[in-house]
Amino acid sequence: xxxxxxGGTDVGIIIEQDLAKVVAKESGVKESIVQKVIALLExxxxxxxxxxxxxxxxxxxxxxxxxxxxxxxQYAVNLSDRKxxxxxxIDEQGKLTEELEKEIKxxxxxxxxxxxxxxxxxxRRTKATIAKEKGLEPLAExxxxxxxxxxxxxxxxxxxxxxxxxxxxxxxxGVNDIIAEWISxxxxxxxxxxxxxxxxxxxxxxxKDKEKDEKxxxxxxxxxxxxxxSLVPHRVLALNRGEKESVLKVGIQPPIQPIIDYLHxxxxxxxxxxxxxxxxxxxxxxxxKRLIQPSxxxxxxxxxxxxxxxxxxxVFSVNLxxxxxxxxxxxxxxxxxxxAYRTGCKLVVVDETGKVLEVGVMYPTAPKNDIxxxxxxxxxxxxxxxxxxxxxxxxxxxxxxxxxxxDVIGNNDLNxxxxxxxxxxxxxxxxxxxxxxxxxxxxxxQRSAASIARRVQDPLAELVKIDPKSxxxxxxxxxxxxxxxxxxxxxxxxxxxxxVGVNVNTASASLLQYVxxxxxxxxxxxVKKRNDEGxxxxxxxxxxxxxxxxxxxxxxxxxxxIIDGKNPLDRTPIHPETYSxxxxxxxxxxxxxxxxxxxxxxDKINKLDKKEMAQQLEIGEPTLIDILNALSRPERDPRDDFxxxxxxxxxxxxxxxxxxxxxxxxxxxxxDFGVFVDIGVKQDGLVHISKMANKFVKHPMDVxxxxxxxxxxxxxxxVDKGRIALSMIEDKK
Numbered sequence: 080x081x082x083x084x085x086g087g088t089d090v091g092i093i094i095e096q097d098l099a100k101v102v103a104k105e106s107g108v109k110e111s112i113v114q115k116v117i118a119l120l121e122x123x124x125x126x127x128x129x130x131x132x133x134x135x136x137x138x139x140x141x142x143x144x145x146x147x148x149x150x151x152x153q154y155a156v157n158l159s160d161r162k163x164x165x166x167x168x169i170d171e172q173g174k175l176t177e178e179l180e181k182e183i184k185x186x187x188x189x190x191x192x193x194x195x196x197x198x199x200x201x202x203r204r205t206k207a208t209i210a211k212e213k214g215l216e217p218l219a220e221x222x223x224x225x226x227x228x229x230x231x232x233x234x235x236x237x238x239x240x241x242x243x244x245x246x247x248x249x250x251x252x253g254v255n256d257i258i259a260e261w262i263s264x265x266x267x268x269x270x271x272x273x274x275x276x277x278x279x280x281x282x283x284x285x286x287k288d289k290e291k292d293e294k295x296x297x298x299x300x301x302x303x304x305x306x307x308x309s310l311v312p313h314r315v316l317a318l319n320r321g322e323k324e325s326v327l328k329v330g331i332q333p334p335i336q337p338i339i340d341y342l343h344x345x346x347x348x349x350x351x352x353x354x355x356x357x358x359x360x361x362x363x364x365x366x367x368k369r370l371i372q373p374s375x376x377x378x379x380x381x382x383x384x385x386x387x388x389x390x391x392x393x394v395f396s397v398n399l400x401x402x403x404x405x406x407x408x409x410x411x412x413x414x415x416x417x418x419a420y421r422t423g424c425k426l427v428v429v430d431e432t433g434k435v436l437e438v439g440v441m442y443p444t445a446p447k448n449d450i451x452x453x454x455x456x457x458x459x460x461x462x463x464x465x466x467x468x469x470x471x472x473x474x475x476x477x478x479x480x481x482x483x484x485x486d487v488i489g490n491n492d493l494n495x496x497x498x499x500x501x502x503x504x505x506x507x508x509x510x511x512x513x514x515x516x517x518x519x520x521x522x523x524x525q526r527s528a529a530s531i532a533r534r535v536q537d538p539l540a541e542l543v544k545i546d547p548k549s550x551x552x553x554x555x556x557x558x559x560x561x562x563x564x565x566x567x568x569x570x571x572x573x574x575x576x577x578x579v580g581v582n583v584n585t586a587s588a589s590l591l592q593y594v595x596x597x598x599x600x601x602x603x604x605x606v607k608k609r610n611d612e613g614x615x616x617x618x619x620x621x622x623x624x625x626x627x628x629x630x631x632x633x634x635x636x637x638x639x640x641i642i643d644g645k646n647p648l649d650r651t652p653i654h655p656e657t658y659s660x661x662x663x664x665x666x667x668x669x670x671x672x673x674x675x676x677x678x679x680x681x682d683k684i685n686k687l688d689k690k691e692m693a694q695q696l697e698i699g700e701p702t703l704i705d706i707l708n709a710l711s712r713p714e715r716d717p718r719d720d721f722x723x724x725x726x727x728x729x730x731x732x733x734x735x736x737x738x739x740x741x742x743x744x745x746x747x748x749x750x751d752f753g754v755f756v757d758i759g760v761k762q763d764g765l766v767h768i769s770k771m772a773n774k775f776v777k778h779p780m781d782v783x784x785x786x787x788x789x790x791x792x793x794x795x796x797x798v799d800k801g802r803i804a805l806s807m808i809e810d811k812k
Contacts, residue, residue: 098155101187105151112138116148126570127577127595128634132654135699142574158189165196172199182266190378194266207260210253213242218250219257222358225351230358251358258359259366262342263374272338272367273375279334280307280379284318287328297321307331307379312387313751316555319384331376339367388559390751394780395564396571398552398749401785403575405538406718411467412436414460415532417502417524418472418480420444426456427521427528428464432585433536435518436464438525443483444476454487466495468726472502472531478732478761485729496726498535499757501747503551505530508544513589535724539579543572544589552785554750569593576638578717580652583621583639584614596634601627615641618649642714647672651709660696661706667692676713684711722788725759733760733798739810740793746783754783756791756805764803766791771807782807 099117103110115136119129126149130142137145162183169175179195186192202208210216218237221227234250244250262268286292286301300321305314321327342363347356410431417425426439437460441453460466469484471477477499484497508514509526518526533541547568548556556564576593583591583605591602604625609615618636621627627635633656641649653661665671668683684707693700708715725745736758744758753771755763771782783789795804 098152098159101155102148102151105155106144106147108140108144108148109138112140113148113152116140116145117152120145120149123630123634125595125634127573127638131577131652131705132637132656132702134701134705139701142570146570158186158192161189161192162186165192169196169199174199191266191270194269197266197269198261198264205260206256210256213237213239213244213253215244215250215253216257219254219261222254222355223258223261225348225355225359227355228352230352230354254358255362255365258362259370262346262363262366263370268342268345269371269375271341272333272371273378275338275341276331276333276375277307277379279337281305281332282307282310282318282329283332284321284327284329286326288325291324292321292326297326300327304332307383310383311751312390313554315383315387316391316558319387320555320558331379333372333376335367335372339364342367387555388563391553391555391559392564392567394749394751395547395553395556396567397780398785399547399550399568400571400575401721401787402550402552403539403542403572404579404718404721405786406721406723407537407539407716408468408535408724409537411536412464413532413535414457414464414466414469415528415530416469416471416480416484417505417528417531418444418474418476419524420476421446422524423447424453424476424480425522425524425528426460427525427532428460428466429529429532429536430464431536433533433540435521435529438521438528444479450483453483454490457484457487458491461493461495468535469495469497470500470532470535471497472505472527473499473757474502474506485727489729498724498726499759500531500534501551501757502527502531502534504542504545504549505534507546507549511544513544517587539575539718540587540590543576543593544587547572552748554748580638580640582642584609584641594635594638596631598626601625601631615644617641617645618655640714647675647713651675651713653706653709657698657702657706660698661710664692664696664703664706665710667695675710681711721786724786725788727759733762733796733801733803736760736793736796736803738793738795741809742791742793744789744791744805746785746787746789749779749783749785751778754779756789758791758803758805760803762801762803764791764793764805766805766807770794770805773808 099110099113102108102113102117106113108116116129119133119136120126124133126142126145129137129145130140140148166175166180166183169179183192183195186195210219215237218233221233222230227233230251231247234247234254237250238244244253281304284300284303286297289301292298297317300318318327318329322329343360346363347359351359412428412430415427415429417427419425423440423442424444426437426441428436428438430436439456439460441456442449443453469488471481471484481497481499487493488495488497505527506523508530509523514523514526514530518529521529530541530544542550548564573593573595576590577595581590581594586606588599588602588606591597591605592599594602597605601624604627605621608624615621618639618641621636621639622632637652637654640651644650648655648658648661662672665674668680668687670680670683674680687707689700689703689707693703696703698706725743742758744756744764746754747757747763748755751768753765753767755765757763766783768776768779771779776782789807791805791807792809793803794806796802
């Protein structure tokens with residue numbers, strides 16, 4: 080939504096000043112930068128493009144910061160729109176006062192706007208509306224003002240056969256309903272009660288139907304209570320799930336008496352007659368217990384859930400990012416193995432580009448246990464293709480298959496390591512339409528084996544083919560807003576893909592669709608043109624792709640690489656919009672395009688005065704630094720800075736583990752209560768948050784990330800339950 084005002088900048092339209100101030104405060108970004116970021120976004124620029132190629136404008140904000148500005152701005156716009164709508168409706172009712180208008184305009188949260196709007200909102204037929212239809216509102220107003228001296232006499236005036244009001248009690252019952260609703264609709268009361276309930280309320284859970292909890296997942300919550308304010312996100316989601324599955328009954332016990340006392344103090348005058356006080360006391364208790372309490376409980380639990388979902392999505396997103404940015408093991412011919420029992424282990428050999436060379440099957444596991452025949456098959460493939468690595472999926476029969484491969488390597492003195500690959504999502508991919516298109520001649524299990532091998536060669540390129548929710552690095556992922564989760568995970572994938580860059584002559588449509596500015600249709604068009612006419616020789620050729628217009632080309636082209644093209648700059652992240660400045664820079668350094676990536680060029684770069692050179696080329700210093708880095712290391716992969724995957728040549732079992740044993744492992748998942756680490760046995764071990772460091776750890780992500788190679792010590796092993804307790808703190812006793 081465009082919210083322009085008059086006045087130009089170097090990036091176009093300026094957003095409304097008040098919205099910019101709100102976004103700046105919420106995001107921690109300077110107001111002037113907020114203006115420019117939103118203007119860039121409204122001009123159709125993507126977050127990755129802005130982060131990489133508009134650093135001078137944004138002050139060097141990264142993708143996450145830009146996305147935060149975008150999200151906060153959208154919230155501010157939605158809030159502003161809602162304010163305008165509420166003001167319009169109240170004004171049309173003729174009830175908009177200057178004071179109310181000021182309060183609504185000054186609200187910074189949507190909840191506050193809704194609280195203020197509540198008394199004027201069109202309601203379904205309530206007890207209060209029925210009482211008003213009977214003409215009792217004037218009497219309710221007199222009692223509310225607390226100026227009556229004869230309640231009974233006044234109430235008798237409202238007797239009515241038509242409205243079935245025959246007694247004082249019937250009249251005052253209707254008055255009670257009206258006043259109770261007024262109390263419930265008062266914004267100040269609701270705000271105070273919400274705050275007190277959150278700070279002093281107790282969340283209570285009890286078992287509702289034990290039989291529905293077959294695995295005793297929710298046993299700790301059968302008799303459970305905890306202050307609302309101290310509830311942690313994963314516990315909120317666990318309670319929600321238990322309630323949804325009808326195992327648990329969950330509710331909030333508020334501090335009722337302090338709240339009632341507060342309302343008495345706010346509403347009842349000491350000078351009022353006793354009859355009026357009693358009516359008000361009754362209306363207060365009714366208004367709170369019948370109307371306010373359940374409503375506030377819903378609001379607090381909704382708020383807790385929203386925050387818990389945001390946290391769960393953030394955890395999932397960080398884990399996914401770290402998984403996607405796992406270092407690739409490039410340039411190796413790999414034997415991929417999809418383990419199984421009865422149907423046999425499917426084998427696929429892929430070359431260094433991921434091309435399938437041969438498929439096969441072996442039966443080293445039960446029920447056939449054909450060890451000798453399987454060994455011959457493996458040795459034949461090793462010799463025929465000069466296999467450099469074996470990739471074994473971690474699914475069913477993985478443990479036995481790993482033992483077999485380890486024995487083959489040891490018995491035949493092969494200098495070949497193997498790696499256990501997390502195959503989460505591989506079965507989903509192998510049965511997909513995408514996999515059928517990619518491997519039309521392979522069976523489902525063979526496609527899975529190919530995917531396992533390719534995950535080692537280039538995790539990012541392979542994992543983008545799979546729904547992120549199937550990759551197995553989340554926490555309560557099915558309990559959160561799927562729309563919000565999908566948006567967040569898509570952003571993570573886009574960020575990872577664009578940070579790494581894409582070889583346009585080898586990338587699949589699945590990978591290309593995440594490149595800045597490209598849609599699924601354009602991605603497919605690129606692959607089709609490449610398949611029909613051969614490899615692209617230059618970035619400029621992409622302008623001929625159907626539906627790839629000038630704006631899309633601008634957004635995408637810097638992230639698309641032509642490795643062996645006509646122009647050496649096409650293999651770098653340098654954007655074509657700065658090619659002329661780059662060529663001028665090379666001329667000044669007395670270098671040519673063929674010197675890109677050489678020691679000669681790097682030596683020249685080291686001697687440059689970057690500030691002076693940026694001025695001479697009339698570009699920003701951040702852009703110049705990016706150009707120099709690209710010229711120095713044209714095909715640098717940011718993933719190479721991450722720890723390399725652990726390769727193995729021997730195997731261990733759960734029974735081999737002993738307390739105190741020191742091991743190296745790979746972090747597979749990070750959750751709120753700790754990290755799961757693959758130490759080379761069938762079951763991942765858990766490092767509880769309390770065992771992650773010799774100091775207080777606020778969250779496991781502060782210490783470890785998915786893919787990290789960590790040193791751990793075995794604390795406890797439960798062979799029967801398949802549980803391993805690990806520590807990242809060495810016991811020096």
